[in-house]
Each structure stands twice: as structure tokens, then as C-alpha cells.
Amino acid sequence: METSSSSEFVVQFWGVRGSVPSPGKETVRYGGNTSCVEMQVAGKRLIFDGGTGLRMLGKSLQPQLPIEAYWFFTHYHWDHIQGVPFFAPAFVKGNTFHIYGAAPDGLSLEDHFSEHVLHKNAPVPIKEIQADFKFYDLTYGNTVNLGEITIETSSTSLNHPNGAIGYRVTWQGHSAVYCTDTEHFPDSIDENVVHLARNADVFIYDAMYTDEQYNNPKSPKVGWGHSTWEEGVRVAKAAGVKQLAVFHHEPNHNDDFLDQMAVELKEAFKGGFLAREGMVVSLL
Numbered sequence: 001m002e003t004s005s006s007s008e009f010v011v012q013f014w015g016v017r018g019s020v021p022s023p024g025k026e027t028v029r030y031g032g033n034t035s036c037v038e039m040q041v042a043g044k045r046l047i048f049d050g051g052t053g054l055r056m057l058g059k060s061l062q063p064q065l066p067i068e069a070y071w072f073f074t075h076y077h078w079d080h081i082q083g084v085p086f087f088a089p090a091f092v093k094g095n096t097f098h099i100y101g102a103a104p105d106g107l108s109l110e111d112h113f114s115e116h117v118l119h120k121n122a123p124v125p126i127k128e129i130q131a132d133f134k135f136y137d138l139t140y141g142n143t144v145n146l147g148e149i150t151i152e153t154s155s156t157s158l159n160h161p162n163g164a165i166g167y168r169v170t171w172q173g174h175s176a177v178y179c180t181d182t183e184h185f186p187d188s189i190d191e192n193v194v195h196l197a198r199n200a201d202v203f204i205y206d207a208m209y210t211d212e213q214y215n216n217p218k219s220p221k222v223g224w225g226h227s228t229w230e231e232g233v234r235v236a237k238a239a240g241v242k243q244l245a246v247f248h249h250e251p252n253h254n255d256d257f258l259d260q261m262a263v264e265l266k267e268a269f270k271g272g273f274l275a276r277e278g279m280v281v282s283l284l
């Protein structure tokens with residue numbers, strides 16, 4: 001299924017928040033929905049994660065059905081899957097989703113998806129799924145080729161509890177990198193992440209905290225599996241990235257706080273910006 005244009009490379013943010021949805025008047029400008037990013041590349045539709053932002057993506061797709069999409073999961077913490085039972089195109093016959101990810105504990109991705117992601121605690125029964133779900137098990141370092149599009153995975157797990165996969169999408173010499181839910185190392189840059197981000201046009205990075213919050217002796221965030229915007233800048237510079245998209249915002253960071261972060265980010269790295277719900281970035 002072709003999307004609107006076969007010669008575009010566009011990233012759209014549908015959910016930019018980390019950990020838990022955070023709606024309300026103080027987060028309305030950046031958005032409260034959790035992780036979900038869409039890329040339209042060379043006529044193909046790629047989806048990354050299925051946080052609550054996925055519901056809005058589903059609504060936007062409604063007029064275009066039937067659709068075919070390639071859906072990549074970093075990992076299965078709630079903030080990356082909670083939109084799945086509310087993704088309307090999954091319940092419509094004729095839609096096809098190619099689902100990629102790594103299942104934990106030796107399960108196949110298909111078993112993991114039906115037993116854990118579409119869990120019995122989810123409000124919609126799995127038998128209501130009418131779309132064609134095809135599953136592809138990934139391991140770290142795998143590369144997926146979709147015609148002229150190449151999707152590389154991080155060579156090892158991102159540094160996150162239970163692991164997570166980073167993705168790098170390349171088409172005609174342009175790359176967008178989706179690298180969320182990862183914690184940096186205290187004494188050295190994460191070469192796994194630098195390699196994934198090398199010369200990227202857009203580098204989407206887990207920048208949940210500020211360095212000050214991360215290292216705050218009264219309430220340190222060390223070992224929580226997330227990074228900082230300052231580390232995002234260090235990686236972006238080391239990797240020769242053009243644009244750094246600060247992503248996976250902390251639920252307690254309100255719009256005013258994030259505005260201030262955006263100013264500081266811009267001073268530290270000209271190509272830096274904060275991801276906002278609904279934002280569209282074109283690579284071409």
C-alpha cells in the first residue's frame with residue numbers, strides 16, 4: 001500500500017511522553033501521550049512503538065484504509081504498548097501489519113504479543129483483532145530491508161531494564177534514528193548508541209531528565225534506564241548528527257519547564273529541538 005508520496009522521508013511524533021500518560025492543561029503544548037513515532041519513507045509506512053499516541057495515529061489512518069504498515073517495537077513496557085488495544089486499524093479486516101521486535105524469555109514474538117502485549121487484562125479481546133498481523137523475530141544487530149529502505153537495529157541492547165532495541169532507518173543516504181529508553185554510562189559515551197546515530201539527519205533520543213536531576217544526590221535517577229538531554233547533545237556531537245530530537249519527556253515536566261529546556265538545548269546544540277505531539281519533520 002503506497003502512502004501519499006513515494007519520494008518522501010517524513011517523521012511524525014504521535015506520542016512523546018515517557019513512563020505514563022500525562023494529560024492536562026500544563027502539558028497540552030508538548031502533549032501527554034506516550035511513545036509512538038511514525039515514519040513515511042519511500043511510500044512505506046513505518047510505526048515505532050505503540051504507546052497511547054498510537055490511538056491518534058489510528059484515527060488519522062481511518063480515511064486511508066486498508067493500509068499496510070511495518071511496526072517496530074523497542075520493548076514492551078506499558079508506555080510503549082498501551083495504545084495497542086485502542087488502535088482502530090487493528091480491528092479492521094484488510095489491514096496488514098508486519099510486526100518486528102525481540103521477545104524476552106525465549107518466547108516467539110507472536111506468543112509474546114498474544115500473551116503479554118494483548119494481555120487478558122487489556123480491555124479488548126484478542127479475537128477482535130481482524131487485521132493481518134505478521135510477526136518477525138529480531139535479535140540485536142539484525143538488519144531489515146524493505147525495498148530500498150534499510151532498518152538497522154542496535155548491535156547490542158540499549159541500556160534499559162529488560163533491554164530495548166534502537167532502530168536506524170536509512171533511505172537514499174538519509175537516516176532517522178529512534179533510540180529511546182536507554183541510560184548512558186557514567187564515565188564513557190555509549191559507543192553502541194553513537195554507532196547507531198552516526199551522521200543521522202534526525203536522532204530521536206531518550207532525554208527524560210536533565211543532568212542535574214539525574215545526578216541529584218537527594219533523588220538520583222541512576223539505574224532507572226533513562227538518559228538526559230545533555231547526554232543527547234554529547235552523543236549527537238560525537239556521532240555527527242544534524243538534528244537531535246529530545247524525546248520521552250518526563251511526565252512531571254510541564255510545558256514551561258520544557259520551554260526552558262528547549263532554550264538551553266538550542267544554546268548547546270543548534271540542531272536540537274524538543275519533540276512535540278503532532279510535530280512533523282521532513283528529512284528531504
Ligand SMILES: [Zn+2]
Pocket residue numbers: 018019035077079080181248
Ligand atoms: Zn519508556
Ligand SMILES: [Zn+2]
Pocket residue numbers: 075077160181225
Ligand atoms: Zn522502558
